Amino acid sequence: MTRRILVFIAIAGLLSAGFAVAGEETVTIIVKDYKFQPAEITVKAGTTVRWENREKRQYHSVYFESLGDEKGDYFFPEETRERTFKAPGTFPYICEPHLESHDMKGVVQVVE
């Protein structure tokens, strides 16, 4: 391996580390038609995920049982919910009122 390639790898490593530390990125999931759009996303650790209710009049929830959420946190059209994912992992969630009727669920994959 040449010295130039090694330098390139070192710089790329520094840049990606800086990006992760910043962690300012926000990703939006649209909540509409009884669906999370997209239902599955992959984000870097430190990313904030925002769910926006774009229904005309239907409330929903974003319930992460594995993260100890309390039930019943419904949000209405034009309201949002946000969560920052600091650690890598697989985080499934559901909309409590519409899991059985509409199979309304999603997954956030968090990577390094």
Ligand SMILES: [Cu+2]
């Ligand atoms: Cu719902």
